[in-house]
Amino acid sequence: MNDQLIRDLLHEVADDMEPADRLDAIRAATAPAGRRTRRGWWVAGGAGLVAASVVTALAVTTGGAPQTREPDPVGPASTAGTTATDGGTKTDPVAVYFVGDTASGPRLFSELRPEIDADSRVLLAIHAALGGDALDPDYRSPWPEGVVLRQWSDRPDGITVTLEGAPVKRPAGLSEEDARLALEQLVRTAQSVSGRGKVPVDVQIEQQVTDTILGVPTTAPLTGSPDRDVLAPVSLSEPFEGQVVDKDEKVLYVSGQGITSNNRLRITIDRVDGTDSAGDGTIKGVLRPDRHTTFGPAGFGLAGVDPGEYVVVAAVRSADGTTETDTRRITIVD
Amino acid sequence: MPDHLSLVGADAGVAVEQLYAAHWRQLVRLAALLVHDQQAAEDVVQDAFVAMHGKWSRLRDPEKALAYLRRAVVNRSRSALRHRAVVERHVRATAPGEGTVDGPSVGAARRDAVRDALLQLTERQREVLVLRYYLDWSEAQIAEAIGVSRGAVKSHAFRGSAALRGLLGDWWEDLS
Incomplete structure (x- = not known):
């Protein structure tokens, strides 16, 4: 094997990959300590401390209801990452992550929520993740009952999620694996809501300064573990659980990641x-053995398929x- | 590099932004060749940039910063591989050639075979081959970066090339 061939092969392999953008994550990790996390604002004093107090006051005056509007405690926030908007417009689907069982143990599955209202996007997604409010009965949430979203901040340098009722230590009966997946579930759902990729997520407990939540270290903002460590080997994005498919649509689309x-x-x-099959197909060469990738949408024709479950x-x-x-x-109807 | 001249004397944040714009893609691709996993590669390079930011006050020079980043990527890739709980060494357990039938293209299957073959090399062989043939580094540069003698670099390169030839024999025939 000559030198040029090795050179060509390595470049072919390397150039096949398009790296994701991590500049926001790097900016967040290298930002001055006072701007990096809410924890920083508390200890910063001066203007930062006053601003943090304002955020808390806003939360308290909502009477316990989760606050989905973005507070702006320090400096100008980019509009690119904000999620709250005026009016009840629909937004892109949001992936909510839940824990499900696989042959290799518990893993995260993503469940796409279609046509979610822009106004309630944050609230619905995070509450669904915390409360295990999955459409698919096979999924669950390891978070203890009663944990709710109290504050949400989506800023250029990262997301801050403030919870109420979250235990600092791992409760009896909750495995280390489930505790870790609970934080992963929350982080990935928050990143999906934000729509900016793997931005850092600072998870906090309201009015507490703590180094752990559910016994999992949270001192630094979390970006999520590698996919292969936490995601299920295969997860469907569409169809949605319980989706009603009209035969007039002619095609059922299936997509996901794995x-x-x-x-x-x-x-x-x-x-x-x-008693019957409406489709059976094998997709070759799309999924990879070394990392999770998306597949589909693959279309299945509905002509000749009888209505039913x-x-x-x-x-x-x-x-x-x-x-x-x-x-x-799913239900196929005429 | 002309693009970097303005970085001399710049603050750390500006240095990170400009070096990111110029080198992020290549550094991630370098790391991916070493760790066989895109997300792990992105993690490695992200951490390298954060570390470089912290050392900028001592580096203060774009060329030194880039050299630091590349060295950090190689070292951190090595750590990432060592600490990975599960390393998939056998991407293709089936008979050689089956991938060409099932895969989307011969090229994709060949790239998979190369990735798999790289993982089966020794740590030093992989690093030497990647630095020599992907970054076009000299033996002296490689020796300094990974902390071995120039003779050792030559030896790792020879043995690594031979190992690749054995692992990629079928693809070698296809390419020639």
Whole structure:
């Protein structure tokens, strides 16, 4: 093998990858301490301390209701990252993350919430994540009951999520794995709401300065663990759980994300009672063995499909040979 | 580099922004060749930039800063690999050639094979080959960066190339 061939191969491999933008995350991590986190504002004194007090006062005067409008305690905030808007306009779907069981243990699944109101986007997504309010009954939230969002701040240097009722230490009965996934679930849902990628998320407990939440270190803002460590091997984005599909739409679209050892993703659409199949296909070469990637939308024609209750199953094979799946129940109507 | 001349004397924040604009993509790609995982590569380079920001008062020079970043990426990639709980060494457990049938293209399957082959090299072989053939570094530069002698660099390069030839034999035939 000559030098030029090795050079060509390495460049071919490297140039195949398009890095994600991390400048915001780097800015957040290198910002002056007083601007980096709310924790910083508390200890900063002067203008920062006064500003932080104003934020708290706003929260208290809402009578306990979560505050979704962005407070602006220090300096100008970019409009790019804000989520609250006037009016009841619909926004892009938001991915809410939940914990589900896989052959390799508990992992995160994302559940896309369609046409969510801009006004209630933050509230609905974070509360769904905390409360385990999943459309799919297979999903859950490890957060203890009673934990609610109290404050939300989406600024250029990161997101701050302030919770009420969150335990500092890991409660009895909550495994370390579930505690870690609870924070991952919250961080990834917040990042999805913000729509700016893996920006740092500073998770805090209202009116407390703490180094841990559920026993998980939270001193520094969190950006989330590598996908392969926390995400389920396969997760469906569409169809939505419980989606009603009119045959007039002619095509059912299936999409999601996953990782597979053999480059294959199998999608089946079967009647719930097992009497009929509406689709069975294998997508080759889209998912990768080394990292999570998205797939679809793959279209399944609905001509000739009888109305009824169906289950959509996406299946991949793990490196150890185990088959991992995610499912959605849908109703096909005339 | 002309783009960096204005960085001399700049504050750390400005240095990070300009070096990011000029080198983020290549540094992540460098890290990805070493750690075999895009997100891990982005994490490694992000951390390197944050560390560089902290040392800017001593670096104060764009060329030194870039050299620092590259060295930090190599060292942090090595740490990331060592600490990864699960390393997938066998991306393709099936027979050689099956990927060309199932994959989206011959090129994609070849890239997978190269990534997999890189992971099967020794740590030093992988670093030497990537620095030599992706960054076009000299033996002296590589020796200084990874803390070995020039003779050792030569040896790792020779053995690494031979190992790659064995691991990528089928693809070598396809390319020639």
